[in-house]
Amino acid sequence: MFTYRNQNPYNRHIDDCVVRAISTLTNRSWKEVFDELSDLASEDGYMFDNVIFVEDYLDDRYPRECHYSKTVGEFAREYPVGKYAVTMNGHITAIVDGNIIDTFDPSNRIMRCAWRIE
Numbered sequence: 001m002f003t004y005r006n007q008n009p010y011n012r013h014i015d016d017c018v019v020r021a022i023s024t025l026t027n028r029s030w031k032e033v034f035d036e037l038s039d040l041a042s043e044d045g046y047m048f049d050n051v052i053f054v055e056d057y058l059d060d061r062y063p064r065e066c067h068y069s070k071t072v073g074e075f076a077r078e079y080p081v082g083k084y085a086v087t088m089n090g091h092i093t094a095i096v097d098g099n100i101i102d103t104f105d106p107s108n109r110i111m112r113c114a115w116r117i118e
Helices: 017-026 030-044 051-059 072-078
Strands: 002-004 065-066 082-089 091-096 099-102 111-117
Touching: 017 030, 017 072, 017 091, 017 099, 030 051, 051 065, 051 082, 051 111, 072 082, 072 091, 072 099, 072 111
Parallel strands: 002 099
Antiparallel strands: 065 111, 082 091, 082 111, 091 099
């Protein structure tokens, strides 16, 4: 299942999927997550939407499991309980209790990895 939600406080449709997903999954404001990621990324000289930065950020906080041949929709159906940050080529989305929460439906995209947010 897919639910449209845009955590961006200005309702902008921009490349802020990392901020939107983490905000959704951690119940923190978009601005709070934006500020945290900006500060951390600048310490290492990354943009906070860089895949290396995103995966390191998530790995430092949450357990990871990878499913390189599964679609996001399949993962959501197979994991109907819990909160997950799910990456795919060029995007990250939030899944909460089997529901994909994003500004578009990435159900048919092949996922890379998932982190269980506790």
